[in-house]
Amino acid sequence: MNKTFSLSLDERIKSKKQIDRLFKGGGAKAMSAYPLRVVYLAEPMGEDESTVAQMMVSVPKRYFKRAVKRNHVKRQVREAYRLNKHILLEALAADEVADSRRKMSLCFIWTSDQLVSTDVVADKVRNLLTRIAERIASNHKNTPAE
Template sequence: MTTSKYSLPQSERINSKKQIDRLFRGGGSKAMTAAPLRMVYMADNRQTDSQPADGHQPMAQMMVSVPKRYFKRAVKRNYVKRQVREAYRLNKHILVDRLTESGDKTMSLCFIWTANRLLPTAEVMSRMANLLTRLAEKMTATDNKNTPQ
């Protein structure tokens, strides 16, 4: 089964409580911000023994959190979550291409909304692209530092 470069299947979303706990309580996670988005991420080694039934393990998995503190109405929270998921879906190739080059890494990402106002979708897209580009550059710098000369 071939998936599009711009798809976001269920397998690429974090829905396991264990994985969420590892991301936030594991100690190996890092964060970066491009207001109003905060990205918490954790790199992990690719596991071949726990692949899904179709044999395809996603390179990156993501989740979105919009706290009730910022938007009391679920309609607005859901709107922001849709905006963030769409921005990730259209820009994830920045990160996935970098992960494909390294080959042995997977990434868990959580995007947290940190503003109490709605933004235009184009602005959310640019902030998402900024975050993913910075993460890909950081991974490249880390790989170059770890490679023996």
Template sequence: MTTSTYSLPQSERINSKKQIDRLFRGGGSKAMTASPLRMVYMTDTRQADSPSANAHQPMAQMMVSVPKRYFKRAVRRNYVKRQVREAYRLNKHILASHLAGMGDRNVSLCFIWTSDRLLPTAEVMKRMANLLTRLVEKLSATDNKNIPQ
């Protein structure tokens, strides 16, 4: 991912409307839940056309969504988003170690909060670690299917 394991630079966040549309409307995305977090993810292969652009492109990009439906006040929505980003930042090494071996693939992730109650940060961290571990298992299983015997 980056040189520092425990950082979350702007380049590792999804801010492109095209990428968000591809993640939610592209049809190639999958989802899993560790209540109250729902993770929507999509794997993609890097383009071989421009290797210089891919050298700086992170292997995983993420975004966080907390619907207004659950928290009317922006203060609470922002608090939950900070909790989720921090949990991802501290647990992304689980995913990074697996993606380093894949080389030509990258992953887009969206974490969606699905509850109207706040959780302690330790609980959010536990749920995030659970989701990322399950994601690595799924990616490993699909990689093993694609390898010719």
């Protein structure tokens, strides 16, 4: 099995502290590609951590009352992330060479009351990950060398 296309439990955000840092810490950035919005935060990586990027998916009950539909959307987003996370990981690896090691926390938030096809979700996730990777690359270029 090709490990790069897996989405292990270590790659999911499960810690309340990490979620609070992502939403209440003030350093997070966000961008949208309808019907998805991503909130992300780059932080220094601890000594005991091995996962470079962690993600979570939120589908508000306001948009889908039934859990079946919310779970369906979450599966679509996780699958799209699993197949396209290499875009983000490559950008983080290129940034890591020059910088100290950083980890990225991402939260994908659904912002529509309509279900869309898996291809559209995959396209939007790919778009968001590409834009985040471009921001990482541009921040890396703008940082003065010591």
